[in-house]
Amino acid sequence: MRCVATSTLPPSIQARRTTIAMKLVMAVSGSLFVLFVIAHMYGNLKMFGGQAAYDDYAHHLRTLGEPIAPYSGVLWIIRVVLLGSVLAHIYSAFYLWSRAQGARTTKYRMKKAAAATISARFMRWGGVALLLFLIWHILQFTTRTINVNGSHDSPYDNYVAAFQPSVWWVFVIYALAMVALAMHIRHGVWSATQTLGWTGNVRARRRANTLAITLAAVVSIGFILPAVFVLFGVIK
Amino acid sequence: MKITLKVWRQSGPKDSGGLATYELDDITEDMSFLEVLDVLNEGLITSGEEPVAFDSDCREGICGMCGLMINGSAHGPEVTTTCQLHMRSFSDGETITVEPWRADAFPVLKDLVVDRSAFDRIIQAGGFISVNTGAAPDAHAVPVPKENADKAFASAACIGCGACVAACPNASGMLFMGAKVTHLGLLPQGQPERDARVVKMVNQHDHEGFGGCTNIGECAAACPKEIPMDVISQLNKDLRTAMQHGR
Amino acid sequence: MTDTITEIPVAPTAPEAPSPAAPPAPTAPAAPVFDVPLENAGIAHGLYRDGENISDTKAPPGDIQSKWTTRQFEAALVNPANRRKLTVIVVGTGLAGGSACATLGEAGYNVKAFCYQDSPRRAHSIAAQGGINAAKNYKEDGDSTYRLFYDTVKGGDFRSRESNVFRLASVSTNIIDQCVAQGVPFAREYGGLLDNRSFGGVQVSRTFYARGQTGQQLLIGAYQALERQIAAGTVEMNTRHEMLELVVVDGRARGVIVRDMVSGKVETHLADAVVLASGGYGNVFYLSTNAMGCNVTATWRAHRQGAYFGNPCYTQIHPTCIPVSGDHQSKLTLMSESLRNDGRIWVPKNREDCGKDPRDIAEEDRDYYLERIYPAFGNLVPRDIASRQAKNVCDDGRGVGPAIGDFRRGVYLDFTDALQRMSAEAVAEKYGNLLDMYQRITGENPYEVPMRIYPAVHYTMGGLWVDYDLQSNIPGLFVTGEANFSDHGANRLGASALMQGLADGYFVLPNTIRDYLSHGPYPKVEETDASVVAARTSVQARITKLLSINGERTVDSFHKELGHIMWEYCGMERSETGLLKAVDLIRGLKDEFWRNVKVLGSAEDLNQSLEKAGRVADFLELGELMCIDALHRRESCGGHFRVESQTDDGEALRNDDEFAYVAAWEWGGEEGMPVLHKEDLVYEYVHLKQRSYK
Numbered sequence A: 001m002r003c004v005a006t007s008t009l010p011p012s013i014q015a016r017r018t019t020i021a022m023k024l025v026m027a028v029s030g031s032l033f034v035l036f037v038i039a040h041m042y043g044n045l046k047m048f049g050g051q052a053a054y055d056d057y058a059h060h061l062r063t064l065g066e067p068i069a070p071y072s073g074v075l076w077i078i079r080v081v082l083l084g085s086v087l088a089h090i091y092s093a094f095y096l097w098s099r100a101q102g103a104r105t106t107k108y109r110m111k112k113a114a115a116a117t118i119s120a121r122f123m124r125w126g127g128v129a130l131l132l133f134l135i136w137h138i139l140q141f142t143t144r145t146i147n148v149n150g151s152h153d154s155p156y157d158n159y160v161a162a163f164q165p166s167v168w169w170v171f172v173i174y175a176l177a178m179v180a181l182a183m184h185i186r187h188g189v190w191s192a193t194q195t196l197g198w199t200g201n202v203r204a205r206r207r208a209n210t211l212a213i214t215l216a217a218v219v220s221i222g223f224i225l226p227a228v229f230v231l232f233g234v235i236k
Numbered sequence B: 001m002k003i004t005l006k007v008w009r010q011s012g013p014k015d016s017g018g019l020a021t022y023e024l025d026d027i028t029e030d031m032s033f034l035e036v037l038d039v040l041n042e043g044l045i046t047s048g049e050e051p052v053a054f055d056s057d058c059r060e061g062i063c064g065m066c067g068l069m070i071n072g073s074a075h076g077p078e079v080t081t082t083c084q085l086h087m088r089s090f091s092d093g094e095t096i097t098v099e100p101w102r103a104d105a106f107p108v109l110k111d112l113v114v115d116r117s118a119f120d121r122i123i124q125a126g127g128f129i130s131v132n133t134g135a136a137p138d139a140h141a142v143p144v145p146k147e148n149a150d151k152a153f154a155s156a157a158c159i160g161c162g163a164c165v166a167a168c169p170n171a172s173g174m175l176f177m178g179a180k181v182t183h184l185g186l187l188p189q190g191q192p193e194r195d196a197r198v199v200k201m202v203n204q205h206d207h208e209g210f211g212g213c214t215n216i217g218e219c220a221a222a223c224p225k226e227i228p229m230d231v232i233s234q235l236n237k238d239l240r241t242a243m244q245h246g247r
Numbered sequence C: 001m002t003d004t005i006t007e008i009p010v011a012p013t014a015p016e017a018p019s020p021a022a023p024p025a026p027t028a029p030a031a032p033v034f035d036v037p038l039e040n041a042g043i044a045h046g047l048y049r050d051g052e053n054i055s056d057t058k059a060p061p062g063d064i065q066s067k068w069t070t071r072q073f074e075a076a077l078v079n080p081a082n083r084r085k086l087t088v089i090v091v092g093t094g095l096a097g098g099s100a101c102a103t104l105g106e107a108g109y110n111v112k113a114f115c116y117q118d119s120p121r122r123a124h125s126i127a128a129q130g131g132i133n134a135a136k137n138y139k140e141d142g143d144s145t146y147r148l149f150y151d152t153v154k155g156g157d158f159r160s161r162e163s164n165v166f167r168l169a170s171v172s173t174n175i176i177d178q179c180v181a182q183g184v185p186f187a188r189e190y191g192g193l194l195d196n197r198s199f200g201g202v203q204v205s206r207t208f209y210a211r212g213q214t215g216q217q218l219l220i221g222a223y224q225a226l227e228r229q230i231a232a233g234t235v236e237m238n239t240r241h242e243m244l245e246l247v248v249v250d251g252r253a254r255g256v257i258v259r260d261m262v263s264g265k266v267e268t269h270l271a272d273a274v275v276l277a278s279g280g281y282g283n284v285f286y287l288s289t290n291a292m293g294c295n296v297t298a299t300w301r302a303h304r305q306g307a308y309f310g311n312p313c314y315t316q317i318h319p320t321c322i323p324v325s326g327d328h329q330s331k332l333t334l335m336s337e338s339l340r341n342d343g344r345i346w347v348p349k350n351r352e353d354c355g356k357d358p359r360d361i362a363e364e365d366r367d368y369y370l371e372r373i374y375p376a377f378g379n380l381v382p383r384d385i386a387s388r389q390a391k392n393v394c395d396d397g398r399g400v401g402p403a404i405g406d407f408r409r410g411v412y413l414d415f416t417d418a419l420q421r422m423s424a425e426a427v428a429e430k431y432g433n434l435l436d437m438y439q440r441i442t443g444e445n446p447y448e449v450p451m452r453i454y455p456a457v458h459y460t461m462g463g464l465w466v467d468y469d470l471q472s473n474i475p476g477l478f479v480t481g482e483a484n485f486s487d488h489g490a491n492r493l494g495a496s497a498l499m500q501g502l503a504d505g506y507f508v509l510p511n512t513i514r515d516y517l518s519h520g521p522y523p524k525v526e527e528t529d530a531s532v533v534a535a536r537t538s539v540q541a542r543i544t545k546l547l548s549i550n551g552e553r554t555v556d557s558f559h560k561e562l563g564h565i566m567w568e569y570c571g572m573e574r575s576e577t578g579l580l581k582a583v584d585l586i587r588g589l590k591d592e593f594w595r596n597v598k599v600l601g602s603a604e605d606l607n608q609s610l611e612k613a614g615r616v617a618d619f620l621e622l623g624e625l626m627c628i629d630a631l632h633r634r635e636s637c638g639g640h641f642r643v644e645s646q647t648d649d650g651e652a653l654r655n656d657d658e659f660a661y662v663a664a665w666e667w668g669g670e671e672g673m674p675v676l677h678k679e680d681l682v683y684e685y686v687h688l689k690q691r692s693y694k
């Protein structure tokens, strides 16, 4: 028979070792991602402002905080924070995933979902999809390890080159990634507000869900729009 | 009515178990689901087969003893307990699959009977207000705002049936725990132990082998007492606060 | 195991059982002929013997107000260091047992608790809906300890002990304090203070409640206090363990034999004292509002070991239950009596209207019979009167609802007026969960169609005889809650059972048991002691016997048949002929049970048929004693109407000259007959008078 766990650690330390603490890690790191993708999407929308606007923005990112911070300094800080968050996010995600696996080793022969949204059910595999996308994405745009359609000095030119109809499959990858992202944000944002304890009544829960759906739509559409325009040759 | 039951039979904790199929006619709409199982069992005994073991006691929807996975839904298609589910919720000729709660923290003892003592141990860990008999001040010494009293009551309505765990894709017991933490945490009497209570309970919950919550919401949809997800939010918040208080 | 397909035959129909529809047979062919004076018909028929009178020796003399303080002071103390060395077994962890375990654990005794459910939180106490009484007088409406005492004695129809009732009334206020401190979410007013309502025919507002779930909230409070002690290591909780025998060594209760209901292991547990808090035995009627597992086994086994059974025939029939809908019915559901505060009860004036939609029956064709017969109390008459009148109008052929057999058993409880007076929202706020429950069970919407109700067995006032210390006549055996006979006399007031359970467990028993324990620790008993071995062997033999009969009838079919007999002859209305017939029928049934019951499966396993079989075997013996008790008590009192004892206009007539006593029955042995010991009841404070609600 299992018995009551006794621990001599102070409550605040014990609290850090719980599944809820894991969830908090995920909610905080996830929220940072949300902020990041919003900013990133906003930056990408500068594609509509033409080559100068976009390149300036890309350059500006690197000179941010100068002269106090060195060239690319702030960008690196952001990168480090993001990388840390990604690791924390992935660690806690897999921790909870494996716990859930172990919590029900005999499956139901028949199980119906009554309330789970598709997004909620797609969270884990969706997260994996996003991870794969991210790796691909960084190899393509940041490290330029994978060159699709040539490498250019101007970030604008790089962008345009990537979404040419000749390499339509790149667009498809991004489009699919945006679907995954929308779904991840849809459940993730709602979930983070709940995890942070901000949804203590029906109204707050409804608001959190509206916020989640809105952000999911805005971010995914905002991201894909410039790419669509490139694909159809409006932006060149 | 005529129905086909596919019932989980498992002779003991170590047996692997399987579904057995039984045909029943002579079922009426006024029968409760458990009365159908009674009828099945009377028939099984007469024909020399061991009856299906299942738990129930009050049959009024309050003791929390009953609980079956019926056609893939905890407590069946209505928002109620299995004992309060009536056959008018099914149609003539239907095939109904009946399984026990599935969670490793709720091991199957026999057929449809599971061991839910993990819930008791979560309460043991801190789900109470420490007051010895005789040590209480007059009941009117501490007024409680009606709004808090009502919300505490709504959370206290939990019957400990375990449907939340059964329905949760992560087999998490957060709704059950959130209900208790909210009930006690909203009352002035519950304040002194508030931080320690939530931490100890959540630790015990994890120790028992329940999954973590990822805010899916199946639990609240299955809860026969309609405990809302608010209580999980409250639980999360209380745990975060306890962490911040950093004692 | 692989998937299999089996064709199930239709459930076998129970062999001929007396149909409850039929009026009691005028003559009882099977019963012995009785040409003897009616007063001692039972004795004359060789059904029981008289023994010497008994009395309570524990209540200290003196003024009723000071008895309890005196007793608390006189009860010896146990040194805290010695408490750990004393073990107390508590069977049952409902309100009475759970609260006792928690309190004894806090005091530092070594407590071993048992219950048959998978958690103490599921005890039957959880089902209580209405509320709990306490003489707090928060409403300043003239309530007081004395008034609660007075109402309880009067409500019990002068068949309870004054000293016990007074104590109950005086500790009632502490209960509320204790529960509030534990976090029990009682209903509150906007100012944040506790709300009260008036309940069950009482004219003051002294009932504390938590919507329709008072029992649940109180039990969860006690359960949490208990779990806290389990964590502290003072209480060892054994769930899914059923007590099957009491161990008596050298005349003292020293332990219990239990069966682990999961592994089937028969275990012996020994202690310095044993507390039975195993609840009531209403399930002897098969259909009752009790939980499926409620049983008499714990107390009956103690009775067979020598504990006297007090007033076994006193049962309470509750007027507002959901009527039976068919033969498959496994239990009856109670709806809180509080519904009678706003609902009006009626049946059609004309039999022809009974099948009609009630909404089509004109106002002038409705008989609001309670308001008609009892204008002062109307729909709020006490439970027994409301129940009996419902039975009367149905017997008169004016019942409503589906006909079971050729008989309609139901009366309307109509909220139409209330809905017009208070708005649907206000009604929902007050009664919402009850009305929803009704709709769930019947499929009818009570906001549109009047509800149907019918009386059902609900509570048993009888139980093991105890003295002021709650100790039975076996030293070291204490009995609390519904399992004892004390406090409620022949009829219990609404909202008083919860009060008694918690009073016993939190405040009374912990004080009185310490007097007994102060003389301990008692000599160590070995598991090899002859009485222990005998108790254990008898349990094993019984289990083996039940499994080996392998007859043709299921346990449930016996239980159902017993229930029919009890309801028909030992229910609301009783008669000499009927009871004699019932004794005969039960004996026949018992005989058949031990020849023809079919219990499958093994003893070393979770085996629910085996559990039921053991319980039904005890019910069969109890049922017989109940009938004998009812037979000997030739008066109408409390909830019971004895046809031979009525006023000219057909109201119940109590007979104080002959029956102002507690009937404490001693087990007469397997072949012998029960022995009747009387405890005379003396009323010094509340004067004996006939109840009248006209």
Ligand SMILES: Cc1cc2nc3c(=O)[nH]c(=O)nc-3n(C[C@H](O)[C@H](O)[C@H](O)COP(=O)(O)OP(=O)(O)OC[C@H]3O[C@@H](n4cnc5c(N)ncnc54)[C@H](O)[C@@H]3O)c2cc1C
Pocket (backbone or CB within 6 Å): C091, C092, C093, C094, C095, C096, C097, C114, C115, C116, C117, C120, C123, C124, C125, C126, C127, C128, C129, C130, C131, C132, C133, C214, C215, C241, C242, C243, C244, C277, C278, C279, C280, C289, C290, C291, C294, C295, C297, C298, C334, C458, C459, C480, C481, C482, C483, C494, C495, C496, C497, C498, C499, C501
């Ligand atoms: C539907 C309903 C509504 C009610 N409403 C009210 C109300 O509003 N107000 C009021 O005051 N009263 C009410 N009552 C009555 C009241 O609920 C009970 O009388 C009271 O709760 C009994 O408490 P208890 O602790 O004595 O027994 P129970 O709560 O019945 O507990 C019995 C305990 O004994 C254990 N047990 C029994 N047999 C064995 C055995 N052989 N071995 C091991 N363990 C055993 C059980 O597991 C359980 O733990 C109501 C009753 C019913 C049926």
Ligand code: HEM
Pocket (backbone or CB within 6 Å): A023, A024, A026, A027, A029, A030, A031, A033, A034, A037, A086, A089, A090, A093, A094, A096, A120, A123, A124, A126, A127, A128, A130, A131, A134, A184, A185, A187, A188, A189, A191, A192, A193, A195, B214, B215
């Ligand atoms: C790097 C790849 C990523 C992986 C592997 C991943 C995986 C996951 C997983 C498995 C969950 C848990 C959800 C559940 O189990 O239901 C989760 C939650 C979440 N994710 Fe991600 N995710 C990734 C990227 C992102 C990104 C880019 C964002 C933001 C746009 C994000 C935001 C969130 C949020 C807000 C949550 C909710 C946290 C909570 O439950 O409280 N994630 N993620």
Ligand code: HEM
Pocket (backbone or CB within 6 Å): A037, A040, A044, A058, A079, A130, A134, A137, A138, A141, A142, A155, A159, A174, A178, A181, A223, A224, A227
């Ligand atoms: C249609 C969708 C997207 C497009 C077209 C796009 C395009 C780009 C481009 C052009 C860059 C290079 C910018 C530069 O180096 O200045 C970049 C960098 C980056 N993008 Fe995206 N992006 C998209 C979606 C995303 C998403 C969904 C994420 C996160 C989950 C993401 C994460 C990143 C990261 C981490 C970098 C690297 C930043 C750095 O460290 O320099 N992108 N993206």
Ligand code: SF4
Pocket (backbone or CB within 6 Å): B157, B158, B159, B160, B161, B162, B163, B164, B165, B175, B176, B179, B219, B222, B223, B224, B225, B226, B227
């Ligand atoms: S929260 Fe609801 S589903 Fe879970 S145990 Fe309590 S009542 Fe059952």
Ligand code: F3S
Pocket (backbone or CB within 6 Å): B167, B168, B169, B170, B171, B172, B173, B174, B175, B212, B213, B214, B215, B216, B217, B218, B219, B220, B229, B232
């Ligand atoms: S379904 Fe499970 S994931 Fe959380 S919200 Fe409910 S416990």
Ligand code: FES
Pocket (backbone or CB within 6 Å): B055, B056, B057, B058, B059, B060, B061, B062, B063, B064, B065, B066, B067, B081, B082, B083, B084
């Ligand atoms: S049997 Fe008690 S809730 Fe169903």
